Amino acid sequence: MTQDTYEVNARDPEFPLFDVYPVNAAFGATLHIDDVTQLDERQTAELRRAWLKYHVVRIRGQHLDDAAQVAFGRRFGELKITSPLPNPLTRADLGKARPGITQAPRDERYPQITIVSNVVDKDLALGGLGSGELSWHSDMCQFVKPPSATIVYGAEIPIGQGGTSFASMALAARHLAPEELASLSTLSVKQDEVMDSAGYPRAGYAAVTDVTASPGRAQPLVTRHPETGAPVLFLGRRLYAHVPGLPVDESERLLDRLWAHATQARFVWTHDWKPGDIVIWDNRSVLHKREPFDPEARRMLRRVVVEGAELVRFALEETAGA
Numbered sequence: 001m002t003q004d005t006y007e008v009n010a011r012d013p014e015f016p017l018f019d020v021y022p023v024n025a026a027f028g029a030t031l032h033i034d035d036v037t038q039l040d041e042r043q044t045a046e047l048r049r050a051w052l053k054y055h056v057v058r059i060r061g062q063h064l065d066d067a068a069q070v071a072f073g074r075r076f077g078e079l080k081i082t083s084p085l086p087n088p089l090t091r092a093d094l095g096k097a098r099p100g101i102t103q104a105p106r107d108e109r110y111p112q113i114t115i116v117s118n119v120v121d122k123d124l125a126l127g128g129l130g131s132g133e134l135s136w137h138s139d140m141c142q143f144v145k146p147p148s149a150t151i152v153y154g155a156e157i158p159i160g161q162g163g164t165s166f167a168s169m170a171l172a173a174r175h176l177a178p179e180e181l182a183s184l185s186t187l188s189v190k191q192d193e194v195m196d197s198a199g200y201p202r203a204g205y206a207a208v209t210d211v212t213a214s215p216g217r218a219q220p221l222v223t224r225h226p227e228t229g230a231p232v233l234f235l236g237r238r239l240y241a242h243v244p245g246l247p248v249d250e251s252e253r254l255l256d257r258l259w260a261h262a263t264q265a266r267f268v269w270t271h272d273w274k275p276g277d278i279v280i281w282d283n284r285s286v287l288h289k290r291e292p293f294d295p296e297a298r299r300m301l302r303r304v305v306v307e308g309a310e311l312v313r314f315a316l317e318e319t320a321g322a
Contacts, residue, residue: 028054056286080306148284150280192215
């Protein structure tokens with residue numbers, strides 16, 4: 001379990017309006033803000049600067065209801081309305097459904113909020129994805145415009161369980177040899193649409209038998225971050241990914257090597273959740289995954305995602321200054 005950053009690192013003097021402490025890792029920071037609902041425009045701009053610098057920021061000890069979370073999320077841009085996440089216990093097609101349990105409907109007052117939870121109350125599953133491990137991924141990587149930011153609030157947390165790890169794809173790109181980065185910049189990677197991050201097929205999709213023909217969108221393998229200009233590996237999800245134009249065995253070898261590089265310990269930081277945490281990550285420059293937790297423990301996260309832009313390939317001429 002990680003320590004709180006203010007116990008191990010010095011305050012970042014670049015941010016005068018509130019305390020910013022880098023975590024004991026190559027990226028990520030804890031921000032000390034009393035109440036995010038009271039931020040003014042200057043403080044909001046400083047928060048966004050910290051987020052861009054550190055890729056992942058956490059703010060502890062907050063108290064957000066649904067309306068406050070939506071209002072806070074809008075400080076980062078227009079919020080995207082996404083499909084609710086189903087609990088595996090409600091899906092008969094997976095063979096995991098429990099009799100009598102149904103999925104709770106979305107609160108249409110706040111359709112921007114997605115519930116990530118294993119909680120079942122009075123035979124209603126209040127959110128999705130259950131309690132199992134979630135594999136490395138970037139949110140909605142198969143979309144034409146993946147989200148720019150994901151903002152998650154810890155409403156109910158089993159202490160010491162279900163940590164979320166982050167891997168910096170900007171750092172991973174920075175630590176590639178320039179000639180390799182240039183070569184990778186010419187390639188794309190198809191992001192699978194069939195499987196979710198919990199390893200379950202999405203409803204209505206057939207099993208994948210050929211990764212070259214399965215549904216998914218090709219995205220640049222190296223993107224240019226739209227705000228920092230830095231090269232970023234865009235790996236998205238590993239399962240059923242394919243590099244168009246390469247034979248399957250060659251594609252598999254390349255992707256295996258890149259994933260091993262990108263998720264090595266020096267590029268990874270794990271957040272230990274506490275009730276009232278807000279974690280904001282740059283979905284364009286990090287991957288994330290979740291550790292499994294006790295299925296009998298109640299865990300509920302509320303998520304909003306910020307609209308992003310279509311990904312832009314990192315141009316070959318830019319690699320000279322990468």
